[in-house]
Amino acid sequence: MALGWHSVFRRFCASAATAALLLGSTGPALAQKAGTSVSDTSAPAMEQIHHFTHRATELAMTAMTLIGAHYKYGGNSPETGIDCSGLVRYVFKEAWGTTLPRTSLELSRVGQSVGRDELQPGDLVFYNTMRRNYSHVGIYLGDNKFIHAPSTGKTVRIDNMELKYWKTRFNGARRITSPGEKQRFDAEKEKILQAFRDDAGE
Secondary structure, three states, X not given: XXXXXXXXXXXXXXXXXXXXXXXXXXXXXXXXXXXXXXXXXXXXXXXXXXXXXXXXXHHHHHHHOOOXXXXXXXXXXXXXXXXXHHHHHHHHHHHHOOOOOOOHHXXXXXXXXXXXXXXXXXXXXXXXXXXXXXOEEEEEEEOOEEEEOOOOOOEOEEEEOOOXXXXXXXXXXXXXXXXXXXXXXXXXXXXXXXXXXXHHOO
């Protein structure tokens, strides 16, 4: 079932615009609730967090430009037709300049595994749609929605992961970041958390 993607896009942009996607409630908002403020020394780190979040939203927003593109088995281009793994490969190449493997099974082996409750925009979500694991892949957008190229005769669309069809076929999710970027993110995130802990302890 195709969804009203305009409303999904608005909600996605609203959520992805904040670092809360990556930090949960551990940040300036929580510090304010506690009557404290995160040290100004964490500002550069916060900028890095926002940069990382922005990089993730680039993937989702690039994917959404493909809505309506026709499905073609083995297809790599929205102009001539594209399949599920072709969509993922195209989006990462366009948004990040990253070249990924061609098949959904190969894609299931790159990046890091993430739990369903940890999904962030830009993560890959995998499904068993052909009686074999990891036979289908899409890109998570937020709010339990993902974008994908379904099958022959259909077009790229957004679907709800909570629908019974998708929920019973879910195989897992992967997050793809370059090793250097992940290390920088983890380091900068820790700076913010430490600044909060220091301020909260005063």
